[in-house]
Amino acid sequence: MSLVWLIPGLPLIGFLFHAFLGKSIVKSMGDANGKKTIGAIATGLVFASLLISVMVFMDLMKLAPADQRQYVSLLPGGSRIPWISIGSLHVYYMGIIDPLSLLMCFIVTGVGGVIHLYATGYMADDKDYPRFFTYFNLFIFFMLMLVLSENILLMFVGWEGVGLCSYLLISFWFEDVENSKAGNKAFIVNRIGDLGFSIGVMTIFAVFGTLSFYTPQGTGFLDMAAKGITPHGMLSVGAATLIALLLFMGACGKSAQFPLYVWLPDAMAGPTPVSALIHAATMVTAGVVMITRVSPLIVHSPIAMMVIACVGVFTAFYAATIAMTQNDIKKVLAYSTVSQLGYMFLGCGVGAFAAGMFHVTTHAFFKGLLFLGAGSVIHAMSGEQDMRKMGGLKDRIPVTFWTMVCAWLAISGIPPFAGFWSKDEILGSATGFPQYGMALYAVGLFTALMTAFYMTRLMMKTFWTKPRYKDEELGAHSSHGSDDSHSHDAKHHGVHESPPSMLISLVILAILSVIGGLVGIPGHNLFDKFLAPSVAPYPLKDGMPVPIGMLLGTAFGAVGIAVCVVMYNRRQETGDLLSPKEKASNALYKGSLNLWYVDSAYYKLFVTEGGKVAEFIWQGIDRALIDGIVNFVAGLLGFLSELFRRFQTGYIRAYAFVMLAGVVAVVISVLWPFLRHLHI
């Protein structure tokens, strides 16, 4: 337990090391060796954090479930130094070790470490290699702060910190201004959500008088919420609802839920390891982690739970409709991530927080893998991301293909792959939710079919249909800006499998995607049992019997796959379901392809029109009106003084006259009270 501070500490050391020494290492050791050293340090530190997490886990598991919440300092030597201490506001650098935080530590350092390893290969030719690992280690640090923190303000530190790293890494290839804009969009949309988060934090302070989740004395706000009390009496449903909805607004930003999801697809402008680690496996699930952390408060508000479930399931469905038609392989995966995050919130919303976290876990495996696989495909295609120009890669890059197959079956919900168990648990729980449980379930189930369809589409387009490119043309043009400075074409020609460092990562995640779900088999759900000390219990009705749910889920997934396979088999040559003519006339297709026009509407409303309003405020109000008045008053005074200057003629006679007039005026004014009574 005394080593806990090293879990976030080691990546922080890595960050500082790379930030200050990275460049000079590359310079002094030579490009290849320097990069190897940096990559090894960055990756090694993250795995070291994983090792410590495992040790802490061993310690924690020795304790009884009731004691599985340990309070630790996040500073070296266990010191308890306050970060803020003003009035009644006290915030310490403290952490909580419990199943939830440890689970996230495993995901962040485990999957994170694997993706670090992958990145050492993927980024090998990049000239900004040290900068990449500087940001990457910093991200791990902030993410660990987020999951370990003892109070919600320190969680907000991690929350904003990962947002910062996301911004830095999306715009990593900053020379393309589009990447930079995507980074800005991500940061700004997240800040809109953070408005909710920070007001929510303030409301927590106003209601409970503390920001600590739990304290050893039982005075944390979740301690109180679990008992339904506040320092001033009972916890009202209104207060709980307000807090829950405000925090959920923050979650919508970070976890890309409707209507704040727009930044995530654009975030794919970053290097692919970034998409895998930050925008699929870890950061975007922070919203789910946060909602699960405050679950004892959430369960007090049926309205908030309903809102979370509805937003979740709608986002799942909505993003799936867009994923159906995208042509950029990373965009499909991005909308798929949005959709899967929707499932997680559906789980939280219906009170199955553990199921939501289970999906966070399996999703980290298979979605991380999908992105890494996509990166390997892009690598093989020398930077091409457009699936219309792919096809037939099955035999050319077999390791990538077979690992992708694992991930594909996992996300499509085919047993016994990982995604099946978690998705099934969420959907099963939804049927037991007292308000409109079956409706939520129906939408979720249909979305599962769509998921299977669009993922099969991705696989068909890239791996199975006939090739739609010529080997010698590959790398001749750089089709996507993001890979501008990341060109492998100097070394390789034609389709080529990725280096071992990348393939090892794929295989590790593939194994996890296959067997990772087995910890959560209904009836022997080790996962739920493990997580139980961290989440609020929520009594669900008896929903649909488990076997029927599993059967239906499998059937829908299988149907989705089958339909897609049959359809694409008929169009092996083109790899396109619709002809150009059909595409032009099909409103549904066009709507989906154009993201239902939401992004363009946002752009018009907030950027174009907002810019005009701002311009008007500056020119019309600030310069013309406000400063105009100022200058007018100044001008008036100037004019008057000009007028008065005329009196200063320089003639003694004139001065004498004015002086006399003045004296008379003064005398009259002094005598006025007396004169008034004379009644002349």
Next chain:
Amino acid sequence: MRDILTNHLLSVVIFVPLIGAIIIALLPLRNKDNGELDSSGATVVKAVAMIFAVLDFLLSLLLIPAFQSGKAGFQLQEGPYLWISRFNVHYHLGIDGISLLLILLTTFLCLLSVIYSFNIKTRLKEYMVFIMILETAMLGVFCALDLVLFYVFWESVLIPMYFLIGIWGHERRIYAAIKFFLYTFAGSVLMLLGIVFLYVHTHTFNLIELTDPRFMPYHLLMGLPARTLLYLYSAFALAFMIKVPMFPFHTWLPDAHVEAPTAGSVILAGVMLKMGVYGFLRFCIPLFPEQARNSAPLFITLAIIGIIYGAIVAAVQPDMKKLVAYSSVSHLGFVMLGIFSFTTIGMTGAVLQSVNHGVSTGMLFFMVGMMYDRKHTREIKAYGGLKRSVPILAAFFMIALFSSIGLPLTNGFIGEFTIMLGSYLSPFAGINVTALACTGIILSAIYMLWLFQRVFTGPLDKEENKKLHDLNWREKWVLAPLVVMIFWFGCYVTTWTNFLHTPVNTIMRSSGMSEASNSISQRVAKLP
């Protein structure tokens, strides 16, 4: 010597820069025809200025051990020594924790400004003289406990700044200098009238006697008709509002900032605006508690308008310096929101944010100046892709930027969060007002990140930008201490808040608000 340092430390801190100014002025150095000194002369001037700036900074650090943070009232008092017997004017100094922080900020920023200004060529001697006089005047403002003495320091700040803008400024410097002078002077004259009126009715200029119920003048002041007090309060408040500046009295600020030389902008934003904030905390609220309380809704409204309006206008500025200037309007809106929340957390946050703003906006102005030194333009359009040619400058700029938009673990977050928490808990504001203020934080991300995008990212397509040289040692020495302060405040603010508990509680008590704010949490807890 020891006696002077123990009993007259404040005077020493205040007047050491003035001695430096006099010595520099007396140096037998003549400008050449082009207005420059020869190189050995310039070195001497720089050395003397540097010695005195460092000395004064070190002396101001001596205030920390001499200061007892738990003790109420003014400490290290000097005087009152009779100065003008006819009108009972005294030389009377003393500080509390708020003054202490602002004094440290002043000596710190002045030192950095002196280092930065080593690149000044024309009329270097006069320049350093004005900077040093300015430092003395600003320090005096934060120490004076006699209203006339305060007013004298307050006004004498204007003169060196007027010359700094008017002589070393950019194209429209004369317009900006005069506007700056007249605008702020107009406000102060009203305050002078107020001071005189106070004297006529209470026969004292002593701030302590005027604000402490144990003295007669306090009761004489409180005995004045409510309407009279309101007029007096308005006179003081208007002077301070212009200085802060609050919307709609802010238009002198962008002009002055844009035209001022870099160090002038830094001192203007970093310290001089805080004189207005200080005025509210030291004079307005303790002298006229009831009026201040009653005007809270008005000031909160103006503060919110300032936050949003300043941010929106900042977003569309084509000129980097103007953008930073308008962002100051927005940030100072936060400070005023904190003060008029009348909560302990909010007021503490306001003082912290004053210092934070000095550090982060000061740093931004330094960096804009550094870019101007390289390219001689402030037009955002002229830049682009600089991250490739000047990576270290870009990294420093990014730190300043994220501190300015309040990222956690930087100073900006502490200030903004505590202010907004105060506003949330305030009987005059609440959740809706706080949400409005929070939009300012979204807007700040928009204008700052957009600025960064246009200046530092994108292709490095302009030939002249490719050859820019990165930061030199002088520049790094200016920026590095600011970065340290950014993270010190951001990660361990307790060092500084220790000084603020007592003075903020004193102000809260004198405003009669302390009980009210305690009962607020109950009010909020009774949500539907």
